[in-house]
Amino acid sequence: MAYQKLTSRSENYSQWYNELVVKADLAEQSAVRGCMVIKPYGYAIWERIQAGLDARFKQKGVQNAYFPLLIPKSFLSREAEHVEGFAKECAVVTHHRLMNDPNGRGVVVDPNARLEEELIIRPTSETIIWSTYKNWISSYRDLPILCNQWCNVMRWEMRTRLFLRTAEFLWQEGHTAHASKEEAEDFARQMLDVYAEFVESVMAIPVLKGVKSPNERFAGALNTYCIEAMMQDGKALQAGTSHFLGQNFAKSFDVTYLSKENKPEYVWATSWGVSTRLMGALIMTHSDDNGLVLPPHLAPIQVAIVPIFKQQEQLDTILATINPIADRLQTLGIRVKVDTADNMTPGFKFAEYEMRGVPVRLAIGARDIENGTIEVARRDTLTKETLPLEGIVEHITALLEEIQANIYQKALDFRLANTRNCDSWDEFQVEIQKGGFLACHWDGTPETEEKIKELTKATIRCIPLDAPAEEGKCIYSGKPSHQRVIFAIAY
Amino acid sequence: MAYQKLTSRSENYSQWYNELVVKADLAEQSAVRGCMVIKPYGYAIWERIQAGLDARFKQKGVQNAYFPLLIPKSFLSREAEHVEGFAKECAVVTHHRLMNDPNGRGVVVDPNARLEEELIIRPTSETIIWSTYKNWISSYRDLPILCNQWCNVMRWEMRTRLFLRTAEFLWQEGHTAHASKEEAEDFARQMLDVYAEFVESVMAIPVLKGVKSPNERFAGALNTYCIEAMMQDGKALQAGTSHFLGQNFAKSFDVTYLSKENKPEYVWATSWGVSTRLMGALIMTHSDDNGLVLPPHLAPIQVAIVPIFKQQEQLDTILATINPIADRLQTLGIRVKVDTADNMTPGFKFAEYEMRGVPVRLAIGARDIENGTIEVARRDTLTKETLPLEGIVEHITALLEEIQANIYQKALDFRLANTRNCDSWDEFQVEIQKGGFLACHWDGTPETEEKIKELTKATIRCIPLDAPAEEGKCIYSGKPSHQRVIFAIAY
Numbered sequence: 001m002a003y004q005k006l007t008s009r010s011e012n013y014s015q016w017y018n019e020l021v022v023k024a025d026l027a028e029q030s031a032v033r034g035c036m037v038i039k040p041y042g043y044a045i046w047e048r049i050q051a052g053l054d055a056r057f058k059q060k061g062v063q064n065a066y067f068p069l070l071i072p073k074s075f076l077s078r079e080a081e082h083v084e085g086f087a088k089e090c091a092v093v094t095h096h097r098l099m100n101d102p103n104g105r106g107v108v109v110d111p112n113a114r115l116e117e118e119l120i121i122r123p124t125s126e127t128i129i130w131s132t133y134k135n136w137i138s139s140y141r142d143l144p145i146l147c148n149q150w151c152n153v154m155r156w157e158m159r160t161r162l163f164l165r166t167a168e169f170l171w172q173e174g175h176t177a178h179a180s181k182e183e184a185e186d187f188a189r190q191m192l193d194v195y196a197e198f199v200e201s202v203m204a205i206p207v208l209k210g211v212k213s214p215n216e217r218f219a220g221a222l223n224t225y226c227i228e229a230m231m232q233d234g235k236a237l238q239a240g241t242s243h244f245l246g247q248n249f250a251k252s253f254d255v256t257y258l259s260k261e262n263k264p265e266y267v268w269a270t271s272w273g274v275s276t277r278l279m280g281a282l283i284m285t286h287s288d289d290n291g292l293v294l295p296p297h298l299a300p301i302q303v304a305i306v307p308i309f310k311q312q313e314q315l316d317t318i319l320a321t322i323n324p325i326a327d328r329l330q331t332l333g334i335r336v337k338v339d340t341a342d343n344m345t346p347g348f349k350f351a352e353y354e355m356r357g358v359p360v361r362l363a364i365g366a367r368d369i370e371n372g373t374i375e376v377a378r379r380d381t382l383t384k385e386t387l388p389l390e391g392i393v394e395h396i397t398a399l400l401e402e403i404q405a406n407i408y409q410k411a412l413d414f415r416l417a418n419t420r421n422c423d424s425w426d427e428f429q430v431e432i433q434k435g436g437f438l439a440c441h442w443d444g445t446p447e448t449e450e451k452i453k454e455l456t457k458a459t460i461r462c463i464p465l466d467a468p469a470e471e472g473k474c475i476y477s478g479k480p481s482h483q484r485v486i487f488a489i490a491y
Numbered sequence: 492m493a494y495q496k497l498t499s500r501s502e503n504y505s506q507w508y509n510e511l512v513v514k515a516d517l518a519e520q521s522a523v524r525g526c527m528v529i530k531p532y533g534y535a536i537w538e539r540i541q542a543g544l545d546a547r548f549k550q551k552g553v554q555n556a557y558f559p560l561l562i563p564k565s566f567l568s569r570e571a572e573h574v575e576g577f578a579k580e581c582a583v584v585t586h587h588r589l590m591n592d593p594n595g596r597g598v599v600v601d602p603n604a605r606l607e608e609e610l611i612i613r614p615t616s617e618t619i620i621w622s623t624y625k626n627w628i629s630s631y632r633d634l635p636i637l638c639n640q641w642c643n644v645m646r647w648e649m650r651t652r653l654f655l656r657t658a659e660f661l662w663q664e665g666h667t668a669h670a671s672k673e674e675a676e677d678f679a680r681q682m683l684d685v686y687a688e689f690v691e692s693v694m695a696i697p698v699l700k701g702v703k704s705p706n707e708r709f710a711g712a713l714n715t716y717c718i719e720a721m722m723q724d725g726k727a728l729q730a731g732t733s734h735f736l737g738q739n740f741a742k743s744f745d746v747t748y749l750s751k752e753n754k755p756e757y758v759w760a761t762s763w764g765v766s767t768r769l770m771g772a773l774i775m776t777h778s779d780d781n782g783l784v785l786p787p788h789l790a791p792i793q794v795a796i797v798p799i800f801k802q803q804e805q806l807d808t809i810l811a812t813i814n815p816i817a818d819r820l821q822t823l824g825i826r827v828k829v830d831t832a833d834n835m836t837p838g839f840k841f842a843e844y845e846m847r848g849v850p851v852r853l854a855i856g857a858r859d860i861e862n863g864t865i866e867v868a869r870r871d872t873l874t875k876e877t878l879p880l881e882g883i884v885e886h887i888t889a890l891l892e893e894i895q896a897n898i899y900q901k902a903l904d905f906r907l908a909n910t911r912n913c914d915s916w917d918e919f920q921v922e923i924q925k926g927g928f929l930a931c932h933w934d935g936t937p938e939t940e941e942k943i944k945e946l947t948k949a950t951i952r953c954i955p956l957d958a959p960a961e962e963g964k965c966i967y968s969g970k971p972s973h974q975r976v977i978f979a980i981a982y
Contacts, residue, residue, distance in 0.1 A: 040554035063531035077597035092586040096647040106568035156587040
């Protein structure tokens with residue numbers, strides 16, 4: 001059993017992605033339409049994303065909690081924009097019992113067990129959470145509330161792709177309640193920074209921080225902050241969002257607090273989330289035609305050590321050299337696997353670690369032991385070198401950081417090379433089809449944005465937070481504009 | 492705002508429990524019937540249960556994964572006993588879209604969006620997982636598979652109680668696949684030992700390890716191992732189960748492997764789980780009329796330090812003494828909170844930490860600083876003493892272990908005092924109403940077990956693994972029996 005090669009990215013990027021997800025043992029389709037199985041190796045990566053973010057949330061004073069999976073249908077109607085944006089394509093629970101089929105064919109829904117009010121599987125939890133916060137908040141002393149939950153959600157997507165768009169996905173959703181507008185807005189911004197820092201420093205994915213245009217805002221938000229990444233095919237991927245919700249949900253669920261001045265005031269809200277979609281961003285930022293490439297800060301296995309042996313004696317000799325090295329690496333907090341399995345050839349193991357994106361692979365045989373050397377292979381550059389065993393721990397420690405920096409830089413260079421200004425509508429229509437980010441002037445109206453989307457499929461990915469003021473004319477309408485925004489075709 | 496007292500346990504145990512769960516900020520009812528909100532403090536305890544178990548699972552070679560929330564209705568019919576046991580009272584998804592009510596009253600289910608086959612929210616995941624394993628297993632080389640998932644499940648319970656019995660709950664479910672019967676049975680036993688070790692050493696809850704009688708077995712299992720705990724009211728609570736499933740699910744989903752001898756064989760299975768029900772066991776094992784009592788090994792906050800001050804200057808002086816102590820405790824891995832909030836009185840804080848079960852509370856004021864002393868209060872015994880600051884770190888470190896041992900011993904003593912042999916049916920009917928465990932002879936038939944349950948509500952909690960062989964006569968039928976089993980009234 002050897003790995004079949006992946007379809008190359010140049011041949012068919014979409015097929016390459018689909019094959020990689022399955023062959024690197026990350027996820028697969030399940031028997032339920034649009035719902036995926038996240039396989040152990042894929043889940044191990046997700047667990048590391050969870051752990052990294054969770055620690056950062058807790059440093060911000062956020063506490064985890066858990067709210068119900070099901071939401072009463074009537075809750076969805078309370079926030080008008082929210083129901084339009086979210087609640088339509090969703091899984092609806094109508095009954096609470098099955099019974100034996102009177103015709104003896106398995107089980108059928110018991111018609112007598114119809115629910116009085118239908119329940120929706122959460123597509124996002126603002127409504128159920130704000131119905132709960134109503135009971136938690138009475139005074140300014142109860143604020144802020146900073147809660148997060150790690151959970152599953154469902155959105156009945158018509159076209160699904162593993163990690164990128166699935167009917168069920170895993171995510172975290174933070175929901176905070178504040179006494180003032182300023183504090184809420186500031187918190188939404190802080191969480192955007194948390195996301196950007198994590199995604200860049202751990203996942204090695206460079207992101208643009210920005211604000212969404214009104215058309216692309218979260219349904220029910222006054223302002224949506226986002227981080228946008230560029231995939232290898234030049235498409236944009238929204239990697240995380242943080243919303244300033246104003247008092248919309250507080251008003252819908254009648255959540256007020258008594259201020260220090262003893263006046264009732266509506267509460268201010270934020271919500272923010274990232275999902276298993278980040279797995280898709282990870283794959284499409286770094287991987288190559290040989291499989292997954294993982295940044296060392298995220299990789300569940302950072303260093304795989306493959307002893308090359310025929311008999312048990314040889315293995316014992318090699319392990320006597322290898323185990324102390326593995327122990328020293330582990331003591332330094334490096335995640336090492338010594339692969340002593342004897343039912344796979346070294347070549348098969350090499351291919352497996354390559355497909356799974358393990359950053360550094362070491363190989364060592366009897367002759368290496370004699371020579372005091374070891375072979376070191378880098379996943380990012382696919383280069384190998386034979387190095388002395390002496391100093392190998394220090395070398396690997398430095399190498400992991402070098403790989404981390406290298407793949408981040410490579411992704412950043414790619415984004416910079418594929419981000420360009422565009423100042424004419426004719427040029428825009430041609431350039432946008434080549435992929436990448438186009439920095440353009442826009443007149444600020446939803447109508448123009450809609451029209452551009454209709455004609456080219458491109459959307460405004462974000463209005464960058466750090467965009468300099470610059471006078472110009474809208475790419476489409478020619479009306480005046482004061483800064484450039486980022487257009488792209490998006491996942 | 493001061494804490495209202497709890498109803499006392501002697502007055503109304505059930506009401507005491509319900510009040511404690513809410514007042515200690517562990518959980519509350521949600522707007523959705525039978526579904527709870529797990530509040531941040533309750534969730535922090537659950538997170539520590541998760542972390543402790545997860546590390547132990549991983550030491551056994553178990554990997555986490557994620558399987559779909561929804562299960563096709565037809566899957567449930569495949570394993571006959573399983574559908575009888577589980578699939579009847581469940582949430583049924585029948586539609587995938589809502590639409591605006593033509594009469595303008597919010598949203599309604601879109602009748603055109605009916606699913607071809609109804610989907611069930613998982614009550615447990617054997618069926619969807621074994622339909623997946625079919626694709627993962629072809630050879631003995633693919634075995635064993637040792638997967639676990641942390642997730643939510645739903646069972647449409649008629650009568651619900653926070654943590655003990657809720658429509659939605661959180662749990663972990665491990666699902667393993669093995670080449671041999673012996674290996675599977677052994678693994679099921681190993682996981683029982685993992686549960687018992689964790690629940691006893693971290694949660695300080697003594698448990699009996701045993702096997703379920705056929706009536707109490709998991710639907711679809713050949714053998715169910717369990718850990719049973721005794722609550723303060725003498726009732727039994729099943730704290731965890733580990734099932735040897737034989738080849739039932741492999742046969743239902745046609746999962747075979749080619750053996751070393753190249754012969755197709757059905758795969759052997761186990762499944763095992765614990766849930767947020769453990770929170771109920773925790774509360775009802777240790778807590779008292781003043782609130783929650785937490786074992787130090789589990790407590791999110793092990794030591795709360797309350798400075799007693801009027802002005803900021805006093806606080807600064809106290810902190811100069813306190814902070815180095817808190818730092819040293821933290822360095823030793825002890826979870827400490829220094830509570831400098833100035834909008835609550837010390838008395839209110841004391842009551843709060845008492846209600847929340849924080850094992851050790853320290854209080855220190857200006858006079859203590861002068862005298863070089865600090866007040867140390869133990870939650871388990873509700874005793875206080877004033878001690879010299881010198882050596883306080885060592886004292887607290889030892890005290891936490893002492894409290895851990897003490898509350899375990901107290902619970903064990905209670906169970907021993909309330910476990911007794913019973914050898915006559917007349918006596919049984921009287922004794923069982925007093926609560927506790929009755930060790931009795933039983934003739935081994937489901938009929939007798941059923942009859943006893945019908946007459947007294949008592950069930951066989953387990954056939955203890957370490958029960959000595961002893962000849963006797965069945966408490967009910969008088970037929971011969973070879974060991975005692977444990978009867979109790981259970982949650």
